[in-house]
Every structure is written in structure tokens, then in C-alpha cells.
Amino acid sequence: MLPSGVRHKATSARTRRALRIGPHGSFISPDGSPADRATRPTADHIIYNPPASAASVLHTPFKFLPTNDPRRRANLASELFSVSHPASASPLRPSPASAAPTPTSSTTETSQAPPDPTVTSTGISPESFPALGKRNGEPLYKPQHHLTKEDIEEMRRLRTEDPVTNSVLTLAKRFKCSKLFVLMVCQAPRGHKEKIDAQLTATKERWGPRRRAAREERAARLGLLFNGQL
Amino acid sequence: MKRLRFDRWTGQLPLTRAGSALGSTSMPRPGVSVATISPRCTAVRYQSTLQNTSVWQGNPTTLESDGPYEQYKLYEEDDGTDHERFPPLEELPEKATTLPSPPPERALQSAKLAALHARLSLPERLPLQTLARALVDASADEDARFNNTNLAFVGQSLIHYHVAEWLMCRYPRLPMDIMYAAMRGYAGPATLHQVARSWGIEHAAAPGGEVDPGLLQFSQQRVGDSITAFGYRRTESKAVQKLRWRHGLSSRVVFDDDFGDMIDVEDSRAELMARANTEWGNEYTRALAERAFANCTRAITGALYAHAGREAAASFIKAHILSRTLNMTYLFAFKKPTRELSLLCAREEFEPPVARLLSETGRASRTPVFVVGIFSGKDKLGEGQAANLNSARHQAAMNALKSWYLYSPGEDTRLPSEMLTEGAKPWEPAYIDIGEIISR
Incomplete structure (x- = not known):
């Protein structure tokens, strides 16, 4: 989190000592004393410390295996009886106490077997990771399914009468539904869409080369992302 | 740009032939009307002729004299080639030069053909004559008794069957459009073209009876009548192409060929076709070459099936086509x-x-x-x-x-065609997915 090169200590030696990072837990022998932590491993166990890499899509997650697949039967026991202890701290910003490697637990876990990349082998439950698009565990928008046929007819009448005053956003707020629902239900009167399009074109013509290029690049990047080329 | 010196080029035709077109490429051979021979074809013939026209013009007497070169009167066209300077590599049978493709008996003399036969480890039961026939495209010889159309159709059916079966059992959940793309990746014309090239098959500059039978022969001017796709012709194919009508997957399954492409779409390639006569390759000629090479791969597979049987053809397809690597995640x-x-x-x-x-x-x-x-x-x-x-x-x-x-159920998934072998274990049903998630 800290930018490199910032000194927080009085001397450079103290800063270096403060920023020193210990070796990974797997490099420390399980029987070693705390003083042994900074030294090389002495035990003859296999060090399993693979570099971080993206999981291959060719490893089918357990949930996607069909019921008669032998891999599902082989992994079922470990799936059912896996110990998932929720982490005490948030995994994104570990506190200094939990960040220090605990040699006994980490080495015994990693030296047994390579973890399945599709399962959270860290023992942290998925709920401890912050969910995207949710506030306090609830989705930002939840459809209520409260509108009746009369409401929808009223919405259509309003939209047809005055599409400028009764814009999509106004109607969505008034009827407490999403903009997408308004767009699904109503159709703007003839000519309104052309007017909006002309306004948008006029706005786009006022863009300079930088903004235009930025927008075009953004759209192209999205296309590359969906084609799997990014 | 430097002018091309055609007279310095060596030819790949075993026989030296020259017409009166030596002086300029626009002049036709004697006895051939201007309409039937294209300038490009003349140039191709021309590249295998004399190095220096003055030599030929100064010494025309060798043809008239009954000296040691009397044997060259075998050729029914006395076209003025200096046979002292360019002796023919082999004696051609009578009227060989008038045939559209080499006669079958010449296959036994071709070193290229024997080398190809050995290189592909083809069985003895597959004769050289059939291999030579597999190298004659329908655009070179229209006679279906001498070109590879029949063999290519058998071969493409076998290849498509084995690839589709393997894909279905190996990746049972592929959506249909990805299935089409994978089919094209394994058995499409571009792939089979590369397979034939990797076998070391070369092509003759122009087809003809005098060409070495070990060279692939196809016309660079026109498409032959070969059947390489099976489907229904759509009445609305023009509108699909030009007006972007919907070309959905359900209709592709019913109407189109094994890659989801429309059958027999006439492209407006008149301009490219016209330029093919004067240029040294364009998009159209490349398409013709790709088609001819792909048909050749199919025809060799079909010939193997006809002479050596199903198992030999299946293992040939497995070794040369299914063994190729296609990264499915990119599709x-x-x-x-x-x-x-x-x-x-x-x-x-x-x-x-x-x-x-x-x-x-x-x-x-x-x-x-x-x-x-x-x-x-x-x-x-x-x-x-x-x-x-x-x-x-x-x-x-x-x-x-x-x-x-x-x-994927695994790399060693059993295929239904493996049940045809003697003493196969009882079949266990393959995993079949219930269907696609969204319609495309």
C-alpha cells in the first residue's frame, strides 16, 4: 500500500529493517524454532509454493462435473468434509498479526497435496470476500414485481402523451421499477427517438479528438474482452 | 521494379515444350486459337522453354535432320524445341500432351509419386495409379473416371464423420457454433490444405498430360465440379449475404454444410477471375489452390479407405488430422x-x-x-x-x-466407431449434454 521509497524511520537502516519481509511459510521447517524462521529449511519435505497463475478453464469446477463422472466421486468426500473456518480478519487487508506466517498450519496444509484450483483451499469462506454490486450483502437493486396491468397501461399513456417530461428515468422513479423495465414496456412515440438521436449526434460532434479516441478505444477494448483476445 | 525474365526461369515440367509463343507471352501456340489459351497459361508453358531464343532461331536444323534426335519425333507436336539443349526426361506415350491429365500408366515411372507413397507410409495395397488419380483435381480433368472427385467425396465423408464423432465424445457440451468452428479447425479446407502441404505435395504450374503424375494438378482459371459439401441450396442465400438476413444456427443445422456455411454461394469474382490470367496469384487463385489441396487430402484418405479398409483410414485420420492441436479456449x-x-x-x-x-x-x-x-x-x-x-x-x-x-470426460474417451473392431468391449453410453444454455 505504501509507495516505495518513502522513509518512515529516522535512518535508512531502520527503514530497511522495518520493511524486511520474511520467507514464505513453506520455506520454513515445521519443527524449527522461531529463531529458525529466517534460515533455510532443514527438513527434507517437499516445498510446494507455486507462483500465482490464472486457473485453467480446462479444470472443470466440481459443481460442473456431471453426476456420473468419476472425478466427482473421487472429490466428493473432500468436498463434504472440508473444514471451512471463516477467517478472523478480512482477507483483503490482513492485519499484521495474521499476515505473519504461521509455519505449523501452512506447511502441513501445503505439503500434503496440491490444492484444487477451483476450490478455495485457503479455508476462507467465500462470504468473507466482498461481493460486487451488493451493499451489506443485498443486491443494489431487487425487482419487486409489484406493477399491475393498469400501472403498465398508465405508464404507456404517460410516455405517449409527453415523452420529454415522462422520460424513462422519471417513469422508473415514479413507478419504482428499473429503467430496463420501462424500456421493455413502453415505446416512445414516432419521432422522439430521432430527436434524441440527433441530440446525441450533435453532442458527439462537439467531442475533441482525445475524447472521441478514448471512447472508441474503450468500445474496442470491450469487444476484445468478449472475444477473449485481451 | 525489375522486369521478370521468364526466359531465365527453369520449369517443373519433365518435358521441354515450346510453341511459337517464345517471342512474346501474348502470342498463342500454333494450332491453338487465342480464345482457348490464356496469356497466363502461355506464360507458364513458356517458363520451361529455351533460355535463349536466338539459339533456337539460329539452329532450327536439328528438327529436320534425321540425326540422333529422331526419337523426339514421337511427340506429335513438332514445336521447335531445341532437344539437343533440353533433352526430355522421359519418353512420353503417344498423344500424352493432348490429354488433360497424365495417363495412369505413367504413375509407375514417377519418382515423386513413389516418394509420396513411401513418405505417408501408405500400404502396398494402395497402388500408385490410385495415388496419381488422387492428385488430379476436377478442374484439371473433367472426366470423373480420371479425376479425384469420387475419392474426395468418400474421404471428406470419412474425415467429417471421425472429427465430429471425436468432438462430440471429447467435448460433449460444446455449443453448436463452437462445434462448427472446431470442425472447421480440424477438417476445414484451410487445415486440409496445410496437411497436404506438410506432406510435401507440390503442384504443377498448369495441368496437362505431360506433367509429372506426382504433382498436384488443378486449373488456376476455373473451379472444377467436385462435391465437397453436403447440404441444401438456399433460395435466400443472396439476401443473407448482401442484406444481412438472419442466418441462425437452427437453419444452419438443416440446410448448410458441416461447417455451417451456405452451399454454392456464387461470389462476384469475375474481376478476380479475369485478373487471375495476368497476375501471379490473387485471392481467387489462392482459393482455388486451397480447394485443390484440400480435395487432394480428402482423396488420399478416400483412396486409402477404398484399398486398405476402414481401420487403415481411421488410423490415418487419427494420425494426420485428429492429432493436430487446436486450442478450443480461443474459439x-x-x-x-x-x-x-x-x-x-x-x-x-x-x-x-x-x-x-x-x-x-x-x-x-x-x-x-x-x-x-x-x-x-x-x-x-x-x-x-x-x-x-x-x-x-x-x-x-x-x-x-x-x-x-x-x-471433457477424459482424453481416452471411447468412440462409437471403436465398436466396429473385433472383440470390442460392450458399449457404455457416452455423456450427452441436455442442450445449449441460450439460443444464438
């Missing part, structure tokens, strides 16, 4: 991956997918990295990383969908 493209994944989870009665931020770095910097995982209940379905949260979420959803679609 996918999505439009709304998150919605597709939600639909998948709803259909399979999994918990609805939730995107969670697994780790991040440099949120306030110019180059942030976010790692997002998609979970269904306790299970992680996919993981993706990108420079912003939304892209990472899309990436994770796409990875999850790919891992669904690319499920």
Missing part, C-alpha cells in the same frame, strides 16, 4: 457472459452466481489489477483478472462458462 466469444452464467445456474439448479473481489492492487494507481471470482454457494466457478472491476467480473464469468462448455 469462444460472448455477448452477455454474466447473463448466460445466471441462466446456466438457474437451469442446473445451482445457487445464483455471485461475483466477489478476491484481491486487488493499485486501486488508485494508473495500472490497477483486480482479481474477481464467481461463486455459486461455496464453490468457485471461475476467476478473472482485469484492470477494472467490471471487466474482471466479465472475464471471470467467461472463464466459468468456458469451463462448463469445455468439460
Whole structure:
């Protein structure tokens, strides 16, 4: 989190000592004393410390295996009886106490077997990771399914009468539904869409080369992302 | 640009032939009307002729004299070639030069053909004459008794059968459009073209009876009448091409060929065809070459099936076509991956997918990295990383969908065609997916 090169200590030696990072837990022998932590491993166990890499899509997650697949039967026991202890701290910003490697637990876990990349082998439950698009565990928008046929007819009448005053956003707020629902239900009167399009074109013509290029690049990047080329 | 010196080029034709077209490429051979011979064809013939026209013009007496070169009067065209300077490599049978393709008995004398036969480890039962016939495209010889049309049709049926069967058993959840793309990747014309090239098959500059039978022969001017696709001709094919009418997958399954392409779409290639006579290759001639090489691969497979049987053909296809590497993860493209994944989870009665931020770095910097995982209940379905949260979420959803679609029962999946062998174990039903998640 800290930018490199910032000194927080009085001397450079103290800063270096403060920023020193210990070796990974797997490099420390399980029987070693705390003083042994900074030294090389002495035990003859296999060090399993693979570099971080993206999981291959060719490893089918357990949930996607069909019921008669032998891999599902082989992994079922470990799936059912896996110990998932929720982490005490948030995994994104570990506190200094939990960040220090605990040699006994980490080495015994990693030296047994390579973890399945599709399962959270860290023992942290998925709920401890912050969910995207949710506030306090609830989705930002939840459809209520409260509108009746009369409401929808009223919405259509309003939209047809005055599409400028009764814009999509106004109607969505008034009827407490999403903009997408308004767009699904109503159709703007003839000519309104052309007017909006002309306004948008006029706005786009006022863009300079930088903004235009930025927008075009953004759209192209999205296309590359969906084609799997990014 | 330097002028091309055709008279310095060596030819690949075993026989030296020259017409009165020596002086300029626009002049036709004697006895051949201007309409029947194209300038390009003349140039091709021309490249195998005399190095110096003055030599030939100064010494025309060798042809009249009954000296040691009397044997060359075998050729029914006395076209003025200096046979002292360019002796023919082999004696041609009578009227060989008038035939559109080499006569079958010449196959036994071709070193190229024997080398190809040995290089492909073809069995003795496959005679050289059949191999020579597999190298004659329908555009070179229209007679179906001498070209490879029949063999190519058998071969393409076999190749498509084995590839489709293997794909279905190996990747049972592929959507239809990815299946088409994979079929094209393994058995499409571009791939079979490369397979034939990798076998060391070369092509003659122009087809003819005097050409070495070990060279692939096809016309660079026109398409031959060979059947290499099976489907129905659509009445609306022009509108699909020009007006972008809907060309959906359900109709492709019914009407179109094995790659989801429309049958017999006439392209407006008149201009390219006209230029093919004067240029040294354009898009049209490349398409013709690709088609001829692909047909040759199919025809050799078909010939192997005809002479050596089903098992030899199947192992040949496995060795030369199914052994190729195609990265299936590159074939996918999505439009709304998150919605597709939600639909998948709803259909399979999994918990609805939730995107969670697994780790991040440099949120306030110019180059942030976010790692997002998609979970269904306790299970992680996919993981993706990108420079912003939304892209990472899309990436994770796409990875999850790919891992669904690319499920494979294993590398050694049994295929239905393996049941045809003697003493095969009883068949266990292959895994078949219930169908696609969204319609495309």
C-alpha cells in the first residue's frame, strides 16, 4: 500500500529493517524454532509454493462435473468434509498479526497435496470476500414485481402523451421499477427517438479528438474482452 | 521494379515444350486459337522453354535432320524445341500432351509419386495409379473416371464423420457454433490444405498430360465440379449475404454444410477471375489452390479407405488430422457472459452466481489489477483478472462458462466407431449434454 521509497524511520537502516519481509511459510521447517524462521529449511519435505497463475478453464469446477463422472466421486468426500473456518480478519487487508506466517498450519496444509484450483483451499469462506454490486450483502437493486396491468397501461399513456417530461428515468422513479423495465414496456412515440438521436449526434460532434479516441478505444477494448483476445 | 525474365526461369515440367509463343507471352501456340489459351497459361508453358531464343532461331536444323534426335519425333507436336539443349526426361506415350491429365500408366515411372507413397507410409495395397488419380483435381480433368472427385467425396465423408464423432465424445457440451468452428479447425479446407502441404505435395504450374503424375494438378482459371459439401441450396442465400438476413444456427443445422456455411454461394469474382490470367496469384487463385489441396487430402484418405479398409483410414485420420492441436479456449466469444452464467445456474439448479473481489492492487494507481471470482454457494466457478472491476467480473464469468462448455470426460474417451473392431468391449453410453444454455 505504501509507495516505495518513502522513509518512515529516522535512518535508512531502520527503514530497511522495518520493511524486511520474511520467507514464505513453506520455506520454513515445521519443527524449527522461531529463531529458525529466517534460515533455510532443514527438513527434507517437499516445498510446494507455486507462483500465482490464472486457473485453467480446462479444470472443470466440481459443481460442473456431471453426476456420473468419476472425478466427482473421487472429490466428493473432500468436498463434504472440508473444514471451512471463516477467517478472523478480512482477507483483503490482513492485519499484521495474521499476515505473519504461521509455519505449523501452512506447511502441513501445503505439503500434503496440491490444492484444487477451483476450490478455495485457503479455508476462507467465500462470504468473507466482498461481493460486487451488493451493499451489506443485498443486491443494489431487487425487482419487486409489484406493477399491475393498469400501472403498465398508465405508464404507456404517460410516455405517449409527453415523452420529454415522462422520460424513462422519471417513469422508473415514479413507478419504482428499473429503467430496463420501462424500456421493455413502453415505446416512445414516432419521432422522439430521432430527436434524441440527433441530440446525441450533435453532442458527439462537439467531442475533441482525445475524447472521441478514448471512447472508441474503450468500445474496442470491450469487444476484445468478449472475444477473449485481451 | 525489375522486369521478370521468364526466359531465365527453369520449369517443373519433365518435358521441354515450346510453341511459337517464345517471342512474346501474348502470342498463342500454333494450332491453338487465342480464345482457348490464356496469356497466363502461355506464360507458364513458356517458363520451361529455351533460355535463349536466338539459339533456337539460329539452329532450327536439328528438327529436320534425321540425326540422333529422331526419337523426339514421337511427340506429335513438332514445336521447335531445341532437344539437343533440353533433352526430355522421359519418353512420353503417344498423344500424352493432348490429354488433360497424365495417363495412369505413367504413375509407375514417377519418382515423386513413389516418394509420396513411401513418405505417408501408405500400404502396398494402395497402388500408385490410385495415388496419381488422387492428385488430379476436377478442374484439371473433367472426366470423373480420371479425376479425384469420387475419392474426395468418400474421404471428406470419412474425415467429417471421425472429427465430429471425436468432438462430440471429447467435448460433449460444446455449443453448436463452437462445434462448427472446431470442425472447421480440424477438417476445414484451410487445415486440409496445410496437411497436404506438410506432406510435401507440390503442384504443377498448369495441368496437362505431360506433367509429372506426382504433382498436384488443378486449373488456376476455373473451379472444377467436385462435391465437397453436403447440404441444401438456399433460395435466400443472396439476401443473407448482401442484406444481412438472419442466418441462425437452427437453419444452419438443416440446410448448410458441416461447417455451417451456405452451399454454392456464387461470389462476384469475375474481376478476380479475369485478373487471375495476368497476375501471379490473387485471392481467387489462392482459393482455388486451397480447394485443390484440400480435395487432394480428402482423396488420399478416400483412396486409402477404398484399398486398405476402414481401420487403415481411421488410423490415418487419427494420425494426420485428429492429432493436430487446436486450442478450443480461443474459439469462444460472448455477448452477455454474466447473463448466460445466471441462466446456466438457474437451469442446473445451482445457487445464483455471485461475483466477489478476491484481491486487488493499485486501486488508485494508473495500472490497477483486480482479481474477481464467481461463486455459486461455496464453490468457485471461475476467476478473472482485469484492470477494472467490471471487466474482471466479465472475464471471470467467461472463464466459468468456458469451463462448463469445455468439460471433457477424459482424453481416452471411447468412440462409437471403436465398436466396429473385433472383440470390442460392450458399449457404455457416452455423456450427452441436455442442450445449449441460450439460443444464438
